[in-house]
Amino acid sequence: MARFIFVTGGVVSSLGKGLLSASLGALLQARGYKVRIRKFDPYLNVDPGTMSPYQHGEVYVTDDGAETDLDLGHYERYTGVSSRQSDNITTGRIYRDIIAKERRGDYLGATVQVIPHVTNAIKEFALAETDDVDFVICEIGGTVGDIESLPFIESIRQLRNDLGRDQTVSVHTTLVPWIAAAGELKTKPTQQSVRELSSLGVQPEVLLCRSDRPLPESEREKIALFCNVRKSAVIPALDARNIYDVPLQYHEAGLDDEVLYAFGIKDAPAPDLTRWREIMDRIDHYESEVTIGVVGKYVGLPDAYKSLREALVHGGIANRTKVNIEWIDAEIFEHPESDIVAQLEPLNAILVPGGFGERGSEGKIASVKFAREREIPFFGICLGMQMACIEGARNTAGISEASTTEFGPTSEPVVGLITEWMSPEGLQARAEGGDLGGTMRLGAYPAKLDGNSVVRGIYGKDEISERHRHRYEVNSHYKDALEKGGLVFSGMSPDGRLPEIVERPDHPWFIGVQFHPELKSRPFDPHPLFAGFIEAALKQSRLV
Template identity: 80%
Template sequence: MARFIFITGGVVSSLGKGLMAASLAALLQARGYKVRIRKLDPYLNVDPGTMSPYQHGEVYVTDDGAETDLDLGHYERFTGVPARQSDNITTGRIYRDIIAKERRGDYLGATVQVVPHVTNAIKDFIGSDIDPDLDFMICEVGGTVGDIESLPFIEAIRQFRNERGRFDAISIHTTLVPYIAAAGELKTKPTQHSVRELTSLGIQPEIIVCRCEHPLPDNERAKIALFCNVRKEAVIPALDAKSIYAVPAQYHAAGLDAEVLRAFGIENAPAPNMARWDDVMDRLANPEGEVTIGVVGKYVVLPDAYKSLTEALVHGGMANRVKVNIKWLDAELFEHPEAEVAATLEPCHGILVPGGFGERGSEGKIAAVEFARTRNVPYFGICLGMQMACIEGARNTAGLAKAGTTEFGQTEEPVVGLITEWMTAEGLQKREAGGDLGGTMRLGAYDAKLTGNSHVASVYGGTDISERHRHRYEVNAHYKDALEQGGLVFSGMSPDGQLPEIVERPDHPWFIGVQFHPELKSKPFDPHPLFASFIEAAVKQSRLV
């Protein structure tokens, strides 16, 4: 039977609960246990699919088509366990389902209340879809203890812990221990107050993780332990790390995984095998060169908007033992008449145009594609980046000067258009222009067939692939012949041959556009082949300049 670990945060947000959850899962995996991680988000959106990247960062997509919190990306990258629809819940989804039941009369006239109906729904989610051989289920609660919106989740966890018993469910609370420079001291009062708040809601944490900028002295650990009613060894310092991939080893050295096992009463657990993480850190710490990748996007002022992309580029660097320097470039800068596109992009050894929505910056992305094509610089287009590559090719090599996308309005040559229908495992899916935005895209993993003699087939080492999608618009296959005559080859298609998945230029050193999001499946110990190949091409480019 699975044991449950609940992770909450206090004092301030952005303390790294998700990273801690992922690191703990990796450490338990290293000891031979089977682990899964879930995220409970208190916001009222049904999912983050309609939220601006500036509000919430990237939307992480699972194989089964769920639009989820970006922390699930950390979970997958650190554990290699594919996330599922059942691994992320929001207040919005819970209330939507409860109200639907109430309207149907499922509650038989009862007054529907936060307790027990909302809390029961949360508990049902926590305990659902659990594999029989799972050892640990880690549940991270978004937000900060004391927030109004998180109260039903905290109450549900209190009930769940009480129902499951002392050795089946524990709590880890993450807090901040700030350093006051004027006093030259770390202050433990915020942690004490945060734990007191959590305890007042009925949850006594077994372990306290303290984020701090300076080492936490033994006397301060002892003070926190005394006032927060835990063992001193259960007060775990969490200092900033040079890389997120150094965090598992750092938490292991601080005793986090040992304390978790002790809290469950588990003795004689296997020692962790850290070889995987030792290799990852060796590749990060000892690069044999470096490359610069220009990422031309529209959300570049907020790195979390491209979190998986950033990490996938780092993974590609690991595969080639090089450091990847990312040069974030706002696509709008290339749309001004005085824009110096060449001067800005010439220092880059590779150019990547990521996914996105909306017209802003699109012409700047097309300018970046043209530079990469004409200068023989490795180019990687993802989702919208592939579509912009097709529009650039249509305009400049296929003779379709008025090529465009219907995403931005009516166009004489709709090289990119709205997908109105596509096949899924559940059958034919249909969408209409002007319909709801939430959950109405081509989402999740879909198969593709690659041309046998193509560049991408050699990169993947085969012709059958499955990748994750998140898009409403698709390159119009009616323009396939015209684009291919201009040198842009369609080397990957959906199994039914209707939807273009990959384009490439055989006469270019490395020019690939993909409709899907390969960054979502890349891991530090298993870099995605497209990113590994792209960085390899960038290394070759660096030797030419």
């Protein structure tokens, strides 16, 4: 039977519960255990799919098409275990399902209440599909004390009683702030947070104390005394020099040992952390540097491109190269006074990422043109590929009015709304004006690669599977015209209807993909497209 680890946070948000959960999963994996990590999100949205990146960061997409919290990206990158639809739940989804059952009469006339109906639904989610794993790590979003998180904390309390204390452990993250005026660290916020959690019926066994400086032994003793835990279970969590050093740092601090002790497991094998040490060796002892320009529209919030940033780092790890990222707002290239040459010429490569809406689109197209004409390595992802096709249509295929119907009516719809496609569940159909949530082409889909293409050489195989999240597609009716202009369609859906990859064979490195390869990149298994992109940027840097 699986053992459950519940991760909560107190004092403030953004203490790193996601990285804690991912790192703990990696450490347990390193000891030979099978793990699964889940995220409980208290907000009322059914999923983050309709939320602005400025509100919630990126939307992480799973193989089976779930639009999920970005923390699931951390889980996958650290453990290599693909997340599923059943690994992220929100209050909105729970209430939607409960109300649907009530309308059908499934509750046989009972009054539907938070307890037991909502809490039962949360517990069912936590327990589902866990027979094949040793540990299930459940991260509770938000901060203890928030009104919206109360049903989740109550569900944890009930599960600890249902399963028994030898099957559940609570790990609580808190903040130990440094007060400059007093010249000391303060433990009171941690004490108050644990008291709040305990008042709700959950006594944590392990405390993870975030601090910007070492936690003195006297302060650990005080926290242990007031919070009713072992001193060794007060784990200091200092800011890490790199997020991939966090598993090693937490192991040195004793996190995995304390969690196993709380379960009564005393004969666990020692962890094999070789691959994490190799990753850090490659990061610390890099042999070269490159600068990548990311021309996007959400550059004011790095979390909007979280997986993209990490995939670029992974490409650097593959090449023992430090990757410096210049975040460039695409809108600046839409102003007449902007100097695109001054902005882009110093770069070793240019990447145009995904996004939605017209804002910044002409700036992205200008960036594509610059990369093509100056023979700078270019990588276009999702909307970035679509902008590359529009740029090619306008400037190399003679279609001056080329555009996308996403931005309004156009006489030359090189990119248009995808109305139907085949999925594992059968034919999918969409109509203009329908719901936005969950209606895109989502999840993993196969693509066939041209045998003589650049991407065939990069992947080393004829068929691939990549994750998608988009509502518009490049119009294959323009395929011949674009290819005459030098933009080759080197990857297509198996039925030959949907363009998946375009490239310019006469360019040092020019590739656009309709999918999101960053979602499948791992530090110990960098995505081949990102490894190839950084390699091309490295060659470019040596030409300058």
